[in-house]
Amino acid sequence: MAEPRRRLAPEVRRAQLIAVAEDVFVQHGYQGTAVEDIAAAAGVTRTLVYKYFADKDEIYLECLRAARDELDRAVVAAAGGEVEVEARLRAGFRAYYAFVRDRGTTWEVLFGGGAAVAGKVAASAAEHRYQTAEVIAGLVRDAAPHVAEEAASAYAHAISGAAEQLAKWWRRHPDVGLETMVERTMDALWTGLATIAEGR
Template sequence: MAGEPRRRLAPEVRRAQLVSAAEDVFVRLGYQGAAVEDIAAAAGVTRTLIYKYFADKDEIYLECLRVARGELDAAVVAAAGGVESPEEQLRAGLRSYFLFVRDRGSTWDVLFGGGAAVAGRVAEAASRHRYETAEVITALILGAAPHLDQDSASTYAHAVSGAGEQAAKWWRRHPHIETEVMVERLMDVLWTGLERIAEQNG
């Protein structure tokens, strides 16, 4: 009813609400086109409340990136952990990745796919998050091939991560390609070498 005080949300709930609203704004307006005022309007709050949780637009963007990257990493790990053979782990991880790109394509563009013209500390943080995602893949590779040394596994993981990112960029320009086709194309590229590595186990 009119005149009723706004319901006070728990800080973690309010923060999540702001991040969700900000993600939508960044997708709609782009990083450069978005302003804190736009995010406040989308969330139905004042600029003052935004600044209670975030120092500036950069910090909001980085939190959007951190949350989405965390969701993607968790999905890939869960998918790969649901199967036993190294080949099926790779296939399941790739499928989970491409499903994220398919279902949240605009978000992927702005946060991961180079769709945001970011620089300075934002670009540095984005690069750090990308590195951390590759290190998640490193752990999966070491699980499938524990005989590998850390540096080798990390090298392979970063190659897989880079291949997936570039393939996803291509796919965003060719959305008529089915998800499973993309999964199998990456398997064709990646599994030949990784199979040989996995077979050296033991």
């Protein structure tokens, strides 16, 4: 006799479905994934999935939010462990590229444009990207409190955009080492940022 399926607490089941869905999106892309695929991978019915999520878009955005939160926490923790501005920046880039290295396909599908999303999903994804840059803005203000809030935000978006584009480049050149990526990013950005940090 088959064992009855164990009933999970709602928050546990939801987290499980998000984790499974991320794997399915990574394997099949956004367009190639259906709610039925996520249900099958989780070993549950489609009805149960709809108990927790309105549609595929909501599931995808929850995957994006969870991954963004993980990445943001890693960058803030790494940068926050340093005192000097240059060391903070270097540590933040190292944490960012470690995420790209260790979860490259996830990064590509969720952050790198590999999901081919549109409409409200694309708008929400763009808002997530904006908020990640604002997390960086907070680090800029902490490291250089003399920098005006608006300027810190602008610099942070420049940093975020550069790192994202370099990560896309790195996905095409996986033979390049992580530390090399950190140094190349610093080479591209540090001269201007050093001037800002020093208040010149």
